[in-house]
Amino acid sequence: MNTTPGPGRIVLAATPIGNLGDASPRLVEWLTTAPLVAAEDTRRLLHLANALGLRVAGRLISFHEHNEGARIEELLGLVRDGNDLLVVSDAGMPAVSDPGFRLVEAAVAAGLDVTAVPGPSAVPTALALSGLPTDRFTFEGFLPRKPGDRAGRLAELADERRTMVFFEAPHRLEPMLRALAEAFGPLRRAAVARELTKLHEEVRRGTLDELVTWSSDGVKGEIAVVVAGAGEAAPAEAADHVAAVQALVDGGLRLKDAVGAVAERERVSKRELYAAVLDARA
The missing domain is CATH 3.40.1010.10 (Tetrapyrrole methylase, N-terminal domain)
Structure with a gap:
């Protein structure tokens, strides 16, 4: 004093x-x-x-x-x-x-x-419990409520490689997770932490698509959402886009250009996607 x-x-x-x-x-x-x-x-x-x-x-x-x-x-x-x-x-x-x-x-x-x-503080607590990388992260707080503004903010974060931490109100959690899945892809890893340090504390981990399904029945309590940065799930996702690359090649596009186009659109590693295409052809 x-x-x-x-x-x-x-x-x-x-x-x-x-x-x-x-x-x-x-x-x-x-x-x-x-x-x-x-x-x-x-x-x-x-x-x-x-x-x-x-x-x-x-x-x-x-x-x-x-x-x-x-x-x-x-x-x-x-x-x-x-x-x-x-x-x-x-x-x-x-x-x-x-x-x-x-x-x-x-x-x-x-x-x-x-x-x-x-x-x-809910930020480092949710981050530590998420099971996602903690060495570099960014706190993004609450996303805009209006869908258009929210989509714009998420587009700015599309290439963010650090783990991201958000806050959200329970009644807006499902549409927020849907927006994340649309912006970052349904297979991006994430975690929803609710009621941290309280009696009914829960941390639900999975892909954004899985978390959207889980939240569809409603979720209560104080919410923090942790999302893996861009590139975290790229190796696992690359093989899922081989068919899209092949379709472009069949349409006359060079393999290198087709890989680049799909990798940019799906936000996966070009190197991993190219390797996946070659593996599929072997």
């Missing part, structure tokens, strides 16, 4: 994404001592505090996506006056697909101190 003259600091604190046992001792300390607490939902924060058996002593300030811009100068002013400001979202780390980024951006520009209390 700030005990010396001068500006205070902004503290981003991660809250549990499900299991209350994941609340860190530092989170508890800050909740009970911070003079100011900016919360995405003040009622949910008080519910969390009650469940943890503690009392939030500081002044509660509502800070969510609809008022973030209007509140920034007020909050920065309070910090300049020497107050420490604790920032929490409903679950996980603030500023990661939650309010906080614009505040941090403004604080950094103003030369104010920003630190964090690490803790739970």
Whole structure:
């Protein structure tokens, strides 16, 4: 806590994404001592505090996506006056697909101190449990709701080779998975993680086509979707497109050009597809 003259600091604190046992001792300390607490939902924060058996002593300030811009100068002013400001979202780390980024951006520009209390986050948790490569990944958050905008965003990610992590609402999961299958191909590997750290935690792994079928009856809970990057399934898929290459060759196209056209269209490795065609001819 700030005990010396001068500006205070902004503290981003991660809250549990499900299991209350994941609340860190530092989170508890800050909740009970911070003079100011900016919360995405003040009622949910008080519910969390009650469940943890503690009392939030500081002044509660509502800070969510609809008022973030209007509140920034007020909050920065309070910090300049020497107050420490604790920032929490409903679950996980603030500023990661939650309010906080614009505040941090403004604080950094103003030369104010920003630190964090690490803790739970659905992004690395879902990634670690997915069974997909974790050495390089990108977090894409929520896709646009409108089909056209969503298709455009996915087209931009068509050649992304890193593992991708998305968030999605349960009632929009099936159409989202269908859009992923259309954009990346039905055989792209993926995982759907729901209710992470909670009693009914589930991680469903398979191809996008299999996950579309699984989700057709409806899925409940908080959702994170992890998708393999481009090229991850290429060796296994290449043989499936030999017939398409042969059809182009039969139509008069050179083998090299036919392989290139099909590989680009189906987003598979040219080298693997060419080898598959030669194997089929042997």
